[in-house]
Amino acid sequence: MLKLETTPLKDCFILKPSVFEDHRGTFQESFSQRRFEEVTGLHINFVQDNQSTSTKGVLRGLHFQKGPFAQAKLVRIVLGKVLDVVVDLRPGSPTFKRSFKTILSSENHHQLFVPAGFAHGFLTLSETSVFAYKCDRYYHQEADAGVFWKDPDLNIDWEFPEEKLILSEKDAQLPHLKDLGL
Numbered sequence: 001m002l003k004l005e006t007t008p009l010k011d012c013f014i015l016k017p018s019v020f021e022d023h024r025g026t027f028q029e030s031f032s033q034r035r036f037e038e039v040t041g042l043h044i045n046f047v048q049d050n051q052s053t054s055t056k057g058v059l060r061g062l063h064f065q066k067g068p069f070a071q072a073k074l075v076r077i078v079l080g081k082v083l084d085v086v087v088d089l090r091p092g093s094p095t096f097k098r099s100f101k102t103i104l105s106s107e108n109h110h111q112l113f114v115p116a117g118f119a120h121g122f123l124t125l126s127e128t129s130v131f132a133y134k135c136d137r138y139y140h141q142e143a144d145a146g147v148f149w150k151d152p153d154l155n156i157d158w159e160f161p162e163e164k165l166i167l168s169e170k171d172a173q174l175p176h177l178k179d180l181g182l
């Protein structure tokens with residue numbers, strides 16, 4: 001069984017797979033194309049799987065790929081706990097510039113579907129995290145883009161002490177929405 005829960009953002013949803021537990025541990029189908037299509041009605045050809053590890057306080061984001069390289073992503077946590085944040089950057093969408101945040105953890109096993117045209121980021125809340133995601137477009141360095149995590153126009157409460165955040169040099173210098181003409 002795979003359950004879908006809507007979010008306040010258009011086309012963005014949470015997937016909750018069945019998790020089987022026994023004396024050995026747990027089992028889940030972390031992705032089944034057939035079940036994904038049945039539950040979402042979407043036919044998406046995921047072509048790249050990514051995995052990153054982070055320590056507590058690492059904030060990656062908010063990222064997207066520009067134009068024709070925009071990626072839909074199906075994101076999940078393999079180990080640990082993160083605050084996952086998405087922003088609808090699709091001009092014309094009824095939820096344009098609105099954000100949504102949710103906890104993804106190896107306890108709740110939730111997955112988040114991030115539509116193409118969204119910016120995405122996450123903050124590691126556990127001592128370490130292993131984050132995994134599927135993308136429907138290949139990585140293109142030239143199309144790599146992002147929005148500053150603390151953009152006042154987004155007003156996202158990351159619920160974490162700012163002085164303890166760890167960012168890449170690139171992410172610390174990302175533009176604001178208004179610099180992107182959004």
Ligand SMILES: Cc1cn([C@H]2C[C@H](O)[C@@H](COP(=O)(O)OP(=O)(O)O[C@H]3O[C@@H](C)C(=O)[C@@H](O)[C@H]3O)O2)c(=O)[nH]c1=O
Nearest residue numbers: 050052060061062063064073120121122138139168170
């Ligand atoms: C994303 C990506 C990065 N790279 C390389 C580029 C760079 O040398 C190194 C680290 O890249 P980054 O610093 O961009 O990695 P990271 O900050 O983890 O980027 C990721 O953040 C999350 C929030 C997302 O949503 C992803 O789509 C992706 O943008 O890995 C690839 O080779 N392929 C890829 O698909």
